[in-house]
Amino acid sequence: MKNDYGPVWVIVEQRDCRIRSVSLQLMGQAQKLAAGLNTTVEAVLFGNLMEHHVQPLFAAGADRVFLGSNPQLAFYEPEIYVRAMVRLAQEHEPEIILLGSTAMGRELAPLVAARLQTGLTAHCIDLVLDENNILEQRIPAYGGLLSIICPQKRPQMATIAKGVFPIPEPDPNRSGEIIPVAVPEDMSPRLQTLEVVHEIPDEIPLESAAIVIAGGAGAGDPDGWRQIADLADALNAALGCTRPVVDEGWAPLESMIGQSGRMVSPELYIGVGLSGEQQHMVGITGAKVMVAINNDAKSPVFDQVDYGVVDDCREFVPVLIEKIKAYQKNQVTC
Amino acid sequence: MMKIVVCVKAVPDPQQACNIRIDPVTKTLMRCEVPLVLNPLDKNAMQAALDLKEQFDAHITALSMGPPDAEGIVRECLALGADQGILLSDRAFAGADAYATAYTLATAIAKIGPVHVIFCGMASSDGSTEWVGPEIASFLDLPVVTMVEEIVECRSLQWKVKASLAHGYRLMQVQLPAVFTVTRELNTPRALVFSGIIKARKKSIVRWGIDDLGVPAEAVGLKGSPTIVSKLTTTQSKREVNILTGTREEKATQLLQKLVDSGVV
Numbered sequence: 095m096k097n098d099y100g101p102v103w104v105i106v107e108q109r110d111c112r113i114r115s116v117s118l119q120l121m122g123q124a125q126k127l128a129a130g131l132n133t134t135v136e137a138v139l140f141g142n143l144m145e146h147h148v149q150p151l152f153a154a155g156a157d158r159v160f161l162g163s164n165p166q167l168a169f170y171e172p173e174i175y176v177r178a179m180v181r182l183a184q185e186h187e188p189e190i191i192l193l194g195s196t197a198m199g200r201e202l203a204p205l206v207a208a209r210l211q212t213g214l215t216a217h218c219i220d221l222v223l224d225e226n227n228i229l230e231q232r233i234p235a236y237g238g239l240l241s242i243i244c245p246q247k248r249p250q251m252a253t254i255a256k257g258v259f260p261i262p263e264p265d266p267n268r269s270g271e272i273i274p275v276a277v278p279e280d281m282s283p284r285l286q287t288l289e290v291v292h293e294i295p296d297e298i299p300l301e302s303a304a305i306v307i308a309g310g311a312g313a314g315d316p317d318g319w320r321q322i323a324d325l326a327d328a329l330n331a332a333l334g335c336t337r338p339v340v341d342e343g344w345a346p347l348e349s350m351i352g353q354s355g356r357m358v359s360p361e362l363y364i365g366v367g368l369s370g371e372q373q374h375m376v377g378i379t380g381a382k383v384m385v386a387i388n389n390d391a392k393s394p395v396f397d398q399v400d401y402g403v404v405d406d407c408r409e410f411v412p413v414l415i416e417k418i419k420a421y422q423k424n425q426v427t428c
Numbered sequence: 429m430m431k432i433v434v435c436v437k438a439v440p441d442p443q444q445a446c447n448i449r450i451d452p453v454t455k456t457l458m459r460c461e462v463p464l465v466l467n468p469l470d471k472n473a474m475q476a477a478l479d480l481k482e483q484f485d486a487h488i489t490a491l492s493m494g495p496p497d498a499e500g501i502v503r504e505c506l507a508l509g510a511d512q513g514i515l516l517s518d519r520a521f522a523g524a525d526a527y528a529t530a531y532t533l534a535t536a537i538a539k540i541g542p543v544h545v546i547f548c549g550m551a552s553s554d555g556s557t558e559w560v561g562p563e564i565a566s567f568l569d570l571p572v573v574t575m576v577e578e579i580v581e582c583r584s585l586q587w588k589v590k591a592s593l594a595h596g597y598r599l600m601q602v603q604l605p606a607v608f609t610v611t612r613e614l615n616t617p618r619a620l621v622f623s624g625i626i627k628a629r630k631k632s633i634v635r636w637g638i639d640d641l642g643v644p645a646e647a648v649g650l651k652g653s654p655t656i657v658s659k660l661t662t663t664q665s666k667r668e669v670n671i672l673t674g675t676r677e678e679k680a681t682q683l684l685q686k687l688v689d690s691g692v693v
Contacts, residue, residue: 170598173571197593201574204526204559208566213527213654216557230658237449241659284603285571288588292596305692311443329693337553338442341468343612348594354556362692372663373556383690384667385683391671401686402671403679414680418693421684 116194122262125155173282234372257357303332312367370395469549523650530563561609
């Protein structure tokens with residue numbers, strides 16, 4: 095019997111032949127969606143010498159892996175990747191295509207979507223099937239959630255940040271089919287990657303930090319921002335921020351927490367001088383204790399935390415740092 | 429002459445955008461009077477064009493699609509130093525998603541004629557999709573580099589640019605014409621100067637509607653958008669807040685105690 099629905103695809107990302115965790119997370123969610131549609135899960139993976147590295151995809155739920163493997167594919171090469179993936183999608187007509195909201199995913203997704211003349215939803219925080227088996231792609235907005243659908247065009251495409259979905263429990267007994275994809279080896283004459291440089295960050299990574307301090311526009315100026323950074327230092331916490339802080343240039347884009355940034359799940363989260371916008375708050379999942387410091391008692395952030403301090407963060411933070419330092423000093427001498 | 433198009437968007441002032449909320453009862457948007465401003469990252473896109481104009485013989489077109497009110501941000505681009513301003517404004521364009529927006533902008537760019545460089549901000553502060561730049565490139569069949577943080581080499585038609593990665597960068601070689609979406613690391617946008625504002629008053633803004641672009645109504649606006657909003661839901665917090673009271677000192681002491689008691693500090 096022919097399936098009513100095409101397969102659910104995940105565009106998988108690798109670095110140095112290792113499957114990136116966001117791809118495995120999406121594989122788990124793809125499996126749930128595919129079960130609802132009674133269809134299969136297929137992974138699309140490009141790289142070099144990847145043949146012996148695809149088992150984690152089967153263990154995570156893939157039924158088939160379309161594998162493009164040649165030396166030109168070792169790194170993300172936009173023009174080659176796009177051409178090959180568009181052709182593959184036209185041939186196999188997937189119902190859904192999911193990509194990670196990574197540097198590659200957020201460039202590749204619109205290039206593929208536009209050429210397939212279909213819609214694309216950015217940085218979803220949930221994906222479910224509605225009563226008509228259409229993919230409801232949820233994004234935070236205006237203090238709530240918007241559900242975006244792509245009712246007519248196929249495939250339905252979405253990008254999702256790392257950490258939105260859990261990595262599925264690997265099933266080592268699962269296996270599947272590897273389907274080699276012939277990808278032309280000629281480079282694009284108009285766009286080429288000359289070099290890819292990965293730097294090792296010297297700050298505490300947000301994703302694995304036990305304590306996360308997030309600062310917002312309430313910092314006021316670079317001096318105010320430095321105080322928030324000092325608070326993070328005092329608590330040995332990772333420092334994150336909201337979009338206005340990135341726009342002001344006080345902190346880099348890499349430290350933005352939320353829907354289009356990083357997902358964190360610390361023991362303790364302290365939001366300083368921020369209003370609790372959904373786009374930011376969805377980035378904090380499963381924190382044990384949440385604290386907000388904001389001068390506006392009516393700020394929506396106070397509906398979303400365990401402890402609230404209504405005060406100007408520029409005045410309050412230095413006092414808090416002093417108390418923390420005094421406490422830590424006591425701990426050491428006792 | 430180097431022809432540059434900068435795509436710009438009028439967005440609700442990000443400082444005040446938090447005032448737009450979903451009415452928990454009616455599930456519709458409660459719109460307040462939030463003024464439209466130039467999208468923050470589009471200022472970096474404009475500055476990238478202005479920096480090139482300082483080095484080369486260049487002509488800058490600021491292009492925007494939006495309601496008639498968006499004219500203000502096109503005028504701002506003229507004041508910053510753009511030579512020409514074009515506003516795509518028509519009822520038929522309303523309700524466009526990223527795909528239909530990119531299609532409309534791409535059609536306008538094709539109408540402008542041969543261009544060498546198209547700059548876009550990496551994302552808009554309201555939509556945050558990041559799709560418009562790369563989708564414009566797709567419709568025009570041009571190469572694109574997203575998240576450009578440095579233009580390393582631009583003396584020939586073969587550019588080298590650094591594109592930002594979460595930690596690190598990609599060095600890309602790209603043949604013009606091409607589309608670039610820019611990050612705020614690329615440059616520091618200069619503020620408006622009075623003489624620019626005066627000069628901009630003399631420049632006229634071209635208004636193009638659907639007939640000027642010669643596109644079918646089904647291809648633009650809500651009708652041309654593959655995606656639609658199907659639902660608007662409010663979210664409820666599961667946490668009950670304990671607001672600490674007292675003097676600043678007392679609040680700090682209490683907060684520290686709570687954190688120590690919870691075992692997280």
